[in-house]
Every structure is written in C-alpha cells, then in structure tokens.
Amino acid sequence: MSDVPLVEMKNMHKRFGGVHAVSGVSVDLYPGEVVGLLGHNGAGKTVLMKILSGAHRPDGGEILINGKHVDIDNPRAAHEQGIETIYQTLALADNLDAPANLFLGRELMTGVGTLDDDRMEAETRRVIQRLNPNFKNIKDAVRTMSGGQRQSVAIARAVYFDAKILIMDEPTAALGPHETAMVADLIKQLKKEGIGIFLVSHDLHDVFDLSDRVSVMKNGQLVGTRRTTEVTKDDVLGMIILGKLPEQGKVENLH
Numbered sequence: 001m002s003d004v005p006l007v008e009m010k011n012m013h014k015r016f017g018g019v020h021a022v023s024g025v026s027v028d029l030y031p032g033e034v035v036g037l038l039g040h041n042g043a044g045k046t047v048l049m050k051i052l053s054g055a056h057r058p059d060g061g062e063i064l065i066n067g068k069h070v071d072i073d074n075p076r077a078a079h080e081q082g083i084e085t086i087y088q089t090l091a092l093a094d095n096l097d098a099p100a101n102l103f104l105g106r107e108l109m110t111g112v113g114t115l116d117d118d119r120m121e122a123e124t125r126r127v128i129q130r131l132n133p134n135f136k137n138i139k140d141a142v143r144t145m146s147g148g149q150r151q152s153v154a155i156a157r158a159v160y161f162d163a164k165i166l167i168m169d170e171p172t173a174a175l176g177p178h179e180t181a182m183v184a185d186l187i188k189q190l191k192k193e194g195i196g197i198f199l200v201s202h203d204l205h206d207v208f209d210l211s212d213r214v215s216v217m218k219n220g221q222l223v224g225t226r227r228t229t230e231v232t233k234d235d236v237l238g239m240i241i242l243g244k245l246p247e248q249g250k251v252e253n254l255h
C-alpha cells in the first residue's frame with residue numbers, strides 16, 4: 001500500500017437544523033483498500049459519504065485526495081476526482097440494456113455524429129468481462145437481469161469512467177446469498193485494480209470479511225477505526241452497539 005492516502009476526510013461536520021448528523025468525523029482510505037463504514041441506522045454513514053460524493057456541503061472539515069486539498073461542491077467535482085457512488089437503488093434505466101446504461105448521458109458517437117452502438121457494446125463487453133466473466137447477456141434489458149448482474153452494470157459504469165474511489169452504500173442489502181457472493185468477487189477484483197472502496201453498511205456481517213479496516217460511527221461521531229485482522233466481530237459489535245473501543249492487546253499496553 002502506498003504511503004499517501006487516496007482519501008482523507010478530517011474533522012467533518014454536517015448539521016440539519018438541530019440534528020448534528022456528522023460530528024467531527026475523520027476517516028481515510030488507501031489505494032486497493034476496502035474500508036467498511038459501519039454503524040446503526042441514523043449513525044451518519046450516508047451523510048458522511050454524501051459529503052465525499054458532492055451531494056452535501058459540509059459545515060466544517062477538510063478533504064484531501066492523494067494528499068491535496070480539494071473542494072467538492074457538487075457531484076461533478078467528485079467525478080473529476082475519480083469518486084463514483086453506487087447507491088442501493090442503483091439508478092439504472094430499466095428498459096435499456098447494459099451498454100445503453102453504461103454510457104447513459106455519456107454516449108460514444110461515430111465520426112458522422114450517430115450513436116456508435118458497436119463500440120459501446122464492445123467496450124461494455126470488455127469492462128464486464130474483466131469484472132464478471134460469467135455475465136454474457138449484456139444486451140438484455142437490465143429490468144430482466146439478476147440483482148448481481150445489475151450491480152455489475154452499475155460497477156462497470158463507475159469503473160469505465162475511471163473511478164479511483166468507489167462508495168458502495170449498502171450494496172448487498174437487497175441481494176440473495178449467491179448474488180452477494182458475486183458482489184464480493186467484484187469488490188476483490190476492484191481492489192486488485194487499486195481502487196479504494198468505502199463499503200457502507202449497518203450490518204457487520206455484510207462487510208467484515210471484505211474489509212481491510214472498519215470505521216464505526218454512532219450518533220454522528222466516529223467510535224474508532226480498526227484493522228479487521230486485529231479485532232473480532234464481537235469487538236466491532238461492541239463498537240457499533242455500545243460505542244466502546246475493544247481493549248488494547250497486552251503487548252501494546254507495555255509501550
């Protein structure tokens with residue numbers, strides 16, 4: 001892993017009227033790393049990620065991408081930094097096929113100004129092949145696809161447009177076990193390509209095995225961040241439910 005974090009969010013704040021939805025939260029993310037962002041319903045996870053994706057303006061704090069301060073005022077500014085978000089709802093056009101969804105609003109054109117369907121199909125096959133080799137029926141309407149295939153289309157779109165930082169908010173919430181396994185494979189593939197991923201969930205079991213580190217939020221605040229190799233699931237449950245950090249190991253206490 002490189003020394004410079006891909007993302008640093010420092011001391012972020014966001015209020016909605018009297019609700020302090022995000023209160024002094026700092027998290028970071030390295031290339032090729034998955035950070036699980038955990039916490040109960042209403043903990044502030046989505047609001048924190050919406051600050052990173054340009055959907056909310058923070059009331060305080062700073063964001064660094066590759067060590068440089070950035071101002072992410074809107075979703076376009078986030079895209080320019082290689083930040084792509086995959087929401088639970090996926091935001092796909094149900095009646096269109098995978099290539100049309102991949103290039104929606106960013107269509108490839110021929111030299112004479114018509115849609116270059118052949119190239120869009122070839123490009124879609126290339127990126128989907130890389131992510132999910134078993135997925136062949138890309139010309140079907142996405143409405144008829146499985147949840148895992150729909151995830152593949154949404155992820156392919158992000159990857160094609162050069163995502164470096166991927167925010168996945170509850171990506172497996174609506175999926176069955178087979179499809180959840182498919183998304184897990186996609187995430188491992190994206191890691192290999194050096195993409196950093198914030199994997200957001202209120203359910204520890206969805207993210208623990210996929211995450212290199214977990215950051216836990218409660219009531220808008222950060223409880224703490226731990227490497228998943230250095231804590232148990234029970235430790236993390238204690239962080240989520242009680243807002244309590246696990247006891248430090250004996251060796252560490254000697255220093």
Ligand SMILES: Nc1ncnc2c1ncn2[C@@H]1O[C@H](COP(=O)(O)OP(=O)(O)OP(=O)(O)O)[C@@H](O)[C@H]1O
Pocket residue numbers: 016019021039040041042043044045046047048201202
């Ligand atoms: N647009 C908004 N306007 C007002 N309050 C909001 C808005 N968005 C979120 N909140 C409030 O901010 C707090 C944090 O919400 P957030 O959606 O970030 O929770 P979460 O951790 O993502 O929960 P979940 O696991 O249910 O998705 C909640 O109290 C919520 O009601």
Ligand SMILES: [Mg+2]
Pocket residue numbers: 045046047169
């Ligand atoms: Mg949420």
